[in-house]
Amino acid sequence: xxxxxxxxxxxxxxxxxxxxxxxxxxxxxxxxxxxxxxxxxxxxxxxxxxxxxxxxxxxxxxxxxxxxxxxxxxxxxxxxxxxxxxxxxxxxxxxxxxxxxxxxxxxxxxxxxxxxxxxxxxxxxxxxxxxxxxxxxxxxxxxxxxxxxxxxxxxxxxxxxxxxxxxxxxxxxxxxxxxxxxxxxxxxxxxxxxxxxxxxxxxxxxxxxxxxxxxxxxxxxxxxxxxxxxxxxxxxxxxxxxxxxxxxxxxxxxxxxxxxxxxxxxxxxxxxxxxxxxxxxxxxxxxxxxxxxxxxxxxxxxxxxxxxxxxxxxxxxxxxxxxxxxxxxxxxxxxxxxxxxxxxxxxxxxxxxxxxxxxxxxxxxxxxxxxxxxxxxxxxxxxxxxxxxxxxxxxxxxxxxxxxxxxxxxxxxxxxxxxxxxxxxxxxxxxxxxxxxxxxxxxxxxxxxxxxxxxxxxxxxxxxxxxxxxxxxxxxxxxxxxxxxxxxxxxxxxxxxxxxxxxxxxxxxxxxxxxxxxxxxxxxxxxxxxxxxxxxxxxxxxxxxxxxxxxxxxxxxxxxxxxxxxxxxxxxxxxxxxxxxxxxxxxxxxxxxxxxx
Amino acid sequence: xxxxxxxxxxxxxxxxxxxxxxxxxxxxxxxxxxxxxxxxxxxxxxxxxxxxxxxxxxxxxxxxxxxxxxxxxxxxxxxxxxxxxxxxxxxxxxxxxxxxxxxxxxxxxxxxxxxxxxxxxxxxxxxxxxxxxxxxxxxxxxxxxxxxxxxxxxxxxxxxxxxxxxxxxxxxxxxxxxxxxxxxxxxxxxxxxxxxxxxxxxxxxxxxxxxxxxxxxxxxxxxxxxxxxxxxxxxxxxxxxxxxxxxxxxxxxxxxxxxxxxxxxxxxxxxxxxx
Numbered sequence: 034x035x036x037x038x039x040x041x042x043x044x045x046x047x048x049x050x051x052x053x054x055x056x057x058x059x060x061x062x063x064x065x066x067x068x069x070x071x072x073x074x075x076x077x078x079x080x081x082x083x084x085x086x087x088x089x090x091x092x093x094x095x096x097x098x099x100x101x102x103x104x105x106x107x108x109x110x111x112x113x114x115x116x117x118x119x120x121x122x123x124x125x126x127x128x129x130x131x132x133x134x135x136x137x138x139x140x141x142x143x144x145x146x147x148x149x150x151x152x153x154x155x156x157x158x159x160x161x162x163x164x165x166x167x168x169x170x171x172x173x174x175x176x177x178x179x180x181x182x183x184x185x186x187x188x189x190x191x192x193x194x195x196x197x198x199x200x201x202x203x204x205x206x207x208x209x210x211x212x213x214x215x216x217x218x219x220x221x222x223x224x225x226x227x228x229x230x231x232x233x234x235x236x237x238x239x240x241x242x243x244x245x246x247x248x249x250x251x252x253x254x255x256x257x258x259x260x261x262x263x264x265x266x267x268x269x270x271x272x273x274x275x276x277x278x279x280x281x282x283x284x285x286x287x288x289x290x291x292x293x294x295x296x297x298x299x300x301x302x303x304x305x306x307x308x309x310x311x312x313x314x315x316x317x318x319x320x321x322x323x324x325x326x327x328x329x330x331x332x333x334x335x336x337x338x339x340x341x342x343x344x345x346x347x348x349x350x351x352x353x354x355x356x357x358x359x360x361x362x363x364x365x366x367x368x369x370x371x372x373x374x375x376x377x378x379x380x381x382x383x384x385x386x387x388x389x390x391x392x393x394x395x396x397x398x399x400x401x402x403x404x405x406x407x408x409x410x411x412x413x414x415x416x417x418x419x420x421x422x423x424x425x426x427x428x429x430x431x432x433x434x435x436x437x438x439x440x441x442x443x444x445x446x447x448x449x450x451x452x453x454x455x456x457x458x459x460x461x462x463x464x465x466x467x468x469x470x471x472x473x474x475x476x477x478x479x480x481x482x483x484x485x486x487x488x489x490x491x492x493x494x495x496x497x498x499x500x501x502x503x504x505x506x507x508x509x510x511x512x513x514x515x516x517x518x519x520x521x522x523x524x525x526x527x528x529x530x531x532x533x534x535x536x537x538x539x540x541x542x543x544x545x546x547x548x549x550x551x552x553x554x555x556x557x558x559x560x561x562x563x564x565x566x567x568x569x570x571x572x573x574x575x576x577x578x579x580x581x582x583x584x585x586x587x588x589x590x591x592x593x594x595x596x597x598x599x600x601x602x603x604x605x606x607x608x609x610x611x612x613x614x615x616x617x618x619x620x621x622x623x624x625x626x627x628x629x630x
Numbered sequence: 631x632x633x634x635x636x637x638x639x640x641x642x643x644x645x646x647x648x649x650x651x652x653x654x655x656x657x658x659x660x661x662x663x664x665x666x667x668x669x670x671x672x673x674x675x676x677x678x679x680x681x682x683x684x685x686x687x688x689x690x691x692x693x694x695x696x697x698x699x700x701x702x703x704x705x706x707x708x709x710x711x712x713x714x715x716x717x718x719x720x721x722x723x724x725x726x727x728x729x730x731x732x733x734x735x736x737x738x739x740x741x742x743x744x745x746x747x748x749x750x751x752x753x754x755x756x757x758x759x760x761x762x763x764x765x766x767x768x769x770x771x772x773x774x775x776x777x778x779x780x781x782x783x784x785x786x787x788x789x790x791x792x793x794x795x796x797x798x799x800x801x802x803x804x805x806x807x808x809x810x811x812x813x814x815x816x817x818x819x820x821x822x823x824x825x826x827x828x829x830x831x832x833x834x835x836x837x838x839x840x841x842x843x844x845x846x847x848x849x850x851x852x853x854x855x856x857x858x859x860x861x862x863x864x865x866x867x868x869x870x871x872x873x874x875x876x877x878x879x880x881x882x883x884x885x886x887x888x889x890x891x892x893x894x895x896x897x898x899x900x901x902x903x904x905x
Contacts, residue, residue, distance in 0.1 A: 098860070101864055103860055103863060103864065106863075107859070107860060107863050108860070127869070128863045128864065129863070129866045129867070129868055129869030129870075130869065132863075132864055132865060132866040132869070133866070136864070136865075137861070137864040139857065139860070139861055141857060143806075143810065143854075144854055144857035144858045144861055145857075145858075145861040146806060147799070147802070147803040147806065147858065147861075147862060148781075148802070148803075149781060156876060157865055157867075158865035158866055159874070160873045160874040160875070160876065161865060161866035161867050161868070161869050161870070161873050161874075162866050162869060162870075162874075163869070163870045163872065163873060163874055164874060165874065166874060166876055169874055169876060170876070191809070205865060209865065209866070410820075413824075415820055415823075415824055416820075435823070435824075435826040436826060439824075439826060444824050446817065446820075446821045446824075447817075448817075448850075450846045450849060450850070451814075451817055451818045451821040451822075451846050452821040452822070452824070452825060453845075453846065454822060454825055454842050464825065464826075465825070465826070468826045498845065498846075498849055512825070
């Protein structure tokens, strides 16, 4: 572990030529005053795996783009300092020449596909390099085999799953035969199955040791096992820490927390236990290590499996769909009865029976194509279900008009931009109440209240499209709630976002939920589900596989049965051998914290 | 955007599907895409200047015959060609005929009369000639259109006509945008409906609604295009003045033969019927 200082670079001069050398690099995007990153210096050795960490907006992705010359050659930005790749100064070479030294994989698999078949796709790069046909084909075959897609070489990339397309993007990068591989958030747009696929491929690449790999990634739970060294940038884009992965994460964990860096959940759990007086040594970084460390303990105090739901302590007692529940004090927020729904000739939902109580925070989970979004959209009236099957607070969304519906349920789309229809933030919020025919003064009062609530007051005259990602998201939630809807439905609100922003949104939802808003959310991120939701609804091929309090669903086999993976903490604790009472722990808040007597 | 997109809505047309070979009988698929454009071009140009009924009719029949014999068509396309095209010609001939200048028509005999509108034989013949010319041009264009693929056309443009490959392959990459934007537009529509701007009927409300889709669609499109450009640059696109072509599209003797034969036939038709 070394702190960045100028002597570092000098002392490493004696070592073998680094694959990548970054010296005093600062990057300023055109039209911005500040530089992110700022004065960053580091080396990457051949065969080394380096993880770039830092809070949102610190310039990690920009730095990644500088490694193959896209900054400054293709992205309008000014770069000072030098980036050297196998002896080539990036400032003096074209991106095309550098592509033989550094290959890139980006976040969105769709934007990396340019041809019609997998084989053509992988051949695209080598063809651009003017290699002869035999070499193009042999590289294409080798790369496709490395990611396990050779058998599908004749298919259109569109027919692959998200994880499959990202594996294809990796194959395309491998076909460049570059010594350095840069991956910029390669799993941010993928579901858990896709993340596993991509990491299986990355693991085999790391094992072969042929490439120096620079990884920008928020999902440390999957990445940390592969990484040799981490480089951490602070909020201003300055190099804060660099050193071997384990040393940095374990020894400087408090500093990382202060910087706003997301930590592996196993490490977070160990830290919480440390506060409670349970010392795990060494500190675990992966679920597997956490299991081993806990099993090494002779005795553990009882966990506090306390959730929002009183009966959550019972394990395995998952409520079957539509099973009689204790009579609720109030009428339920949503009641779905025997709902079938077809799209075209395909049956998407099949006999759905669900009763959602007021004030609950329900996560709808399932594999791709399980019908999650369709169910959410039917409940919110975005698509029309058959009449008489759904009851939302006394309203049938299949028959209600848009205005009545807007007072009852607010719907938030995955991409907030899709919902914006006005030219200022205040107008955007005022649109709903005006449609309701509310007097101008009252509209202004509501808008102002909403601006305060979501911390947007200073931006009221700004165009919605010019807000930052987090602000856009807050505005979209604001527009969904301003008509006073007591029910909020969100479709994959954390998809494609970094963990910090995802967590910000979920904290916001927690706040709304605490004030009485019923929240329904479709998501892939099962650890966030575990930490925030009160209930989980598991869909499998259009049917309800399980529905019940979060803790009991996580402790049951329902997720595995529906083709999903348990979130990392639940996995770690379930594997415990010596402490059976801890096996049902699934959330950080289930762990004892503070000194136990 | 959602990972389930591919599963739910597969793009209906695969613009990249490999060029199929349907045997020697379906010879049009074995010709270079350029020859299928070059061959009918003189005929299409001449059709702009003909006024008679016979010339476009003959070209219609020739094009139809070539398509039916030389192209592998789906039953639906075949039905469309053989039924919908004549029907459209019939409808157009009447509607053009009504508006034809009565003074220019040879035969003032009235066929039907409805209020101020009346269709004369002479007018109908002018309408028929116009409709047939349109149909002939479309059918001639379909000779290449129904039997070539986008990638093949781009390849032969690059290989035979020396069109810069940067242009050709960028256009090819843009094919991928079409289904993506279709899906995105659908989602934006849904989102706007939820916000309650579906209220209102009529062309004005439609215009206002559609204008509202443009900004989010464009914002998404520009961002996507930028990302695609970065990804292509990272894979050495544009590194050299040329790039390796794994598929060479040949321009063979049979392509020359097809072109010359078509031009000769065109000349014969024009000499026999137009004069």
